[in-house]
Amino acid sequence: MKDNTASQEAFYRKFKTELETSTHFPSTYTYKFIVPTTGDASSRISAIFDSMGAFISTKPSSRGTYTSITIKAMMESADDVIEKYRAVSSIEGVVML
DSSP, X not given: OHHHHHHHHHHHHHHHHHHHXXXXXXXXXXXXXXXXXXXXXXXXXXXXXXXXXXXXXXXXXXXXXXXXXXXXXXXXXXXXXXXXXXXXHTSTTOEEO
16 A cells, blocks of 8 residues: 555656646646546546536446546646546546546
C-alpha cells in the first residue's frame, strides 16, 4: 500500500506541473469518467461537483453496462483540479480518463 501511495503522489506532482505549464488558471477544465451504470457512482461523482455550477453530461454505453460522464467546471488552480480527481478516486469502479 505504501508503494501505491508514493506512486500516486508522484503522479499528482507530475500532473500538477503539467497543468501549470499548459493551462492558465482560472480556466474551464474538462473531466471524463466511466462508471458502471448500476450502483451510485454516477450520483456520487455529480455530488462532488454539484456546488460549483459545473456542466455535467452523461451517456450510456451501447450495451448500457457503463456510463460515461463529462464534467466541465471552472477551476481556480491546478491544485483544485487535482483535489476533485482525488475525491472521485475514492469511489469504487470509476475509470478516470
